[in-house]
Amino acid sequence: MNSSMDRYEYSTLEVDTEAQNRHLEESARAAQAPEVNQNATEHYNYPEVVAGGAPKAGIDPTLPEPIQTPEKEVFGAGAAGAAAASPTICGIKRKFFWALVIGAVVIVVGIVVGVTAGVVTSRKSSSNSSSSSDDSTDTTVNGTALYANTSLxxxxxxxxxxxxxxxxxxxxxxxxxxxxxxxxxxxxxxxxxxxxxxxxxxxxxxxxxxxxxxxxxxxxxxxxxxxxxxxxxxxxxxxxxxxxxxxxxxxxxxxxxxxxxxxxxxxxxxxxxxxxxxxxxxxxxxxxxxxxxxxxxxxxxxxxxxxxxxxxxxxxxxxxxxxxxxxxxxxxxxxxxxxxxxxxxxxxxxxxxxxxxxxxxxxxxxxxxxxxxxxxxxxxxxxxxxxxxxxxxxxxxxxxxxxxxxxxxxxxxxxxxxxxxxxxxxxxxxxxxxxxxxxxxxxxxxxxxxxxxxxxxxxxxxxxxxxxxxxxxxxxxxxxxxxxxxxxxxxxxxxxxxxx
Incomplete structure (x- = not known):
């Protein structure tokens, strides 16, 4: 599938017989389902048609879509309902969607942990430098040797x-x-x-x-x-x-x-x-x-x-x-x-x-x-x-x-x-x-x-x-x-x- 269509996934299910195809087309017209504008997959200033006939506003492809209530998109309807749509969330297959969510959570947690550790280290370094005028005893040197910065x-x-x-x-x-x-x-x-x-x-x-x-x-x-x-x-x-x-x-x-x-x-x-x-x-x-x-x-x-x-x-x-x-x-x-x-x-x-x-x-x-x-x-x-x-x-x-x-x-x-x-x-x-x-x-x-x-x-x-x-x-x-x-x-x- 072309990468420009990643945000708008459609069913790839094929119907084998010509009769079934005609039956689906007639059922769709009878239900007065709106026609899907195929150009919407290439030009993001067109509204996408969703179930229920409510149009979406134009979408900036550089921004993530807002999270929506999960629902099934239906591209055809009829007595048989043979072309039942694949389950999606926000236009993304459910499994792929939740994989993305989990990945994002892991990244965010990693950033928070990293920033927190950096803040703690910075505060510790600041604390150490502020107390440099009254050093703690250095266990790596001879404690009974003359202090190099001693007063006399x-x-x-x-x-x-x-x-x-x-x-x-x-x-x-x-x-x-x-x-x-x-x-x-x-x-x-x-x-x-x-x-x-x-x-x-x-x-x-x-x-x-x-x-x-x-x-x-x-x-x-x-x-x-x-x-x-x-x-x-x-x-x-x-x-x-x-x-x-x-x-x-x-x-x-x-x-x-x-x-x-x-x-x-x-x-x-x-x-x-x-x-x-x-x-x-x-x-x-x-x-x-x-x-x-x-x-x-x-x-x-x-x-x-x-x-x-x-x-x-x-x-x-x-x-x-x-x-x-x-x-x-x-x-x-x-x-x-x-x-x-x-x-x-x-x-x-x-x-x-x-x-x-x-x-x-x-x-x-x-x-x-x-x-x-x-x-x-x-x-x-x-x-x-x-x-x-x-x-x-x-x-x-x-x-x-x-x-x-x-x-x-x-x-x-x-x-x-x-x-x-x-x-x-x-x-x-x-x-x-x-x-x-x-x-x-x-x-x-x-x-x-x-x-x-x-x-x-x-x-x-x-x-x-x-x-x-x-x-x-x-x-x-x-x-x-x-x-x-x-x-x-x-x-x-x-x-x-x-x-x-």
Whole structure:
């Protein structure tokens, strides 16, 4: 049958005798059945004649026919009814019609299933990407290895025996937080757990993957001190609650052996302060008799940079809405924060802490806290988004004649948008200077872009290694009174981080 007639099927039954043919013709005329227009099978603008004499409207061959109530088409009638028509639906043989219907249903179901699976996959991918700032533990990597994107925190102190102590805190792949400590008496790194998922009632779900970290030491006297550590809980709506622990509560700290995780106790600062998820954390603890006597914590919130301070148990923790006041540049979103304190008093009695950050104007900016009075300064360098900042003091804000290393700062920056390595901005006497040359001795640090510094003028950064990532220690070798030596650093070695 010609394909143009597929939509209009007729009976192909042949009658063998001439008499029967004449009888059928006479019976049809007697019944006044309408004549079928054979041209209707070739020209679709003609109406098709259906049983009962009701014509159909012209049909577009490119569109499917509407579904009709099944009925038999009759092309001849008579007493014998010998030419009974084949059963059809919508002009299509019944078996072929239902085969088409079933095929169409299968196709539609397949499309629905495919689209649904695609939507579910898309939503899952979207969900995974939205939680990338707080990754789940990757079971394919060594959970006790150093997390390649870990933040770092560092502090130092001199103990009652005159030994120098350097502390570095970091995160492992499984979200655990550990601390490595170096004591000049035994000259090796001792690794201690802070959050190991087993003690302190703290599981790994209480730590944000890629959390900011901060560390400080509060000295009661030469033999008694606290260590404070701060990190962030997992994100909630773009915000992270700050968690805090204190080691030993003033009972004394020894870095010559592993410090048990059970000795870290909840700090009153825990769970009381909310940072933006991408905020850095910096903190300070009383370091000497002439230093600021409080404990401070700084973080970034939607209103700027906030501070919380602790004087003693009776006064507890107190927080400021923001240390950004009129005349001080607001911080850029997710700015790096660095803190450097000065260990002596100025003539007017102010003991200063100094916070460095990137402002919304792209300026490297400084906030100076002297007895709670915050003032701002511009050190003279502009930096791009994502710039890492590390800082330490190179002198004292004291005018006494017996002080030779007068007030000074080293501020190190790594700007990923400039890709110009580690840059130095320094303060000597009363002037800020933005050095123009890269600090080449710290060039290994620029690839991963993570760096911190402590008051002992030690710098720690992440460096790629054959085994993954290392924390590498550098020492400043400069003379505070000779600016030509300000870029002199020497590599000390790799920090021991093997977790037990």
């Amino acid at each position: 925190a560092t502090a130092n102190f001199t103990d009652g025996l005159g030994n120098e102590n350097y502390l570095v805190v970091y995160q492992l792949n499984n979200k655990a937080i550990y601390m490595s400590a170096w004591n000049s008496s035994n000259k090796n790194w001792v690794v201690s757990p802070i959050v190991d998922g087993k003690t302190n009632n703290l599981g790994f779900d209480s730590v944000r993957k890629g959390t900011a970290l901060s560390l400080d030491v509060f000295a009661y006297n030469d033999s008694a001190r606290d260590i404070h550590v701060y990190w962030q809980l997992p994100d909630s709506g773009g915000l992270s609650t700050i968690k805090a622990l204190t080691y030993n509560a003033g009972k004394g700290v020894s870095t010559q052996s592993t410090m048990p995780a059970a000795n870290w106790v909840d700090s009153a600062a825990a769970n009381n302060y909310i940072s933006t998820a991408g905020s850095s954390l910096v903190s300070y603890g009383k370091a000497c008799d002439l230093c600021n006597q409080y404990t401070y914590l700084y973080w970034q919130a939607s209103g700027g940079i906030k501070a919380a301070s602790y004087q003693n148990d009776s006064s507890g923790w107190d927080s400021d809405n923001s240390v950004i006041s009129a005349g001080i540049s607001a911080p850029a979103e997710n700015s790096s924060l660095a803190q450097a304190y000065v260990a002596a008093a100025t003539v007017d009695g102010h003991r200063s802490m100094n916070i460095f950050y990137r402002a919304t104007t792209s300026a490297l900016s400084q906030i100076v806290n002297g007895d709670g009075m915050y003032v701002g300064a511009y050190p003279g360098r502009d930096i791009g988004a994502g710039t890492t900042i590390a800082a330490f003091s190179t002198g004292f804000n004291e005018t006494s004649s017996n002080i030779t290393d007068h007030l000074g700062f080293q501020v190190l920056t790594m700007d990923p948008t400039a890709d110009d390595g580690v840059q130095l901005t320094y303060y000597k006497g009363s002037t800020w200077t933005a050095a123009t040359n890269e600090v080449s001795s710290l060039s290994d640090c620029k690839e991963l872009g993570t760096m911190v510094a402590n008051h002992a003028r030690r710098v720690y950064c992440l460096v790629s290694s054959g085994s993954g990532v290392d924390i590498v220690e550098y020492a400043w070798q400069g003379d505070p009174n000779d600016t030509s030596t300000y870029s002199n650093y020497t590599k000390i070695g790799t920090v021991g981080i093997t977790a037990s």
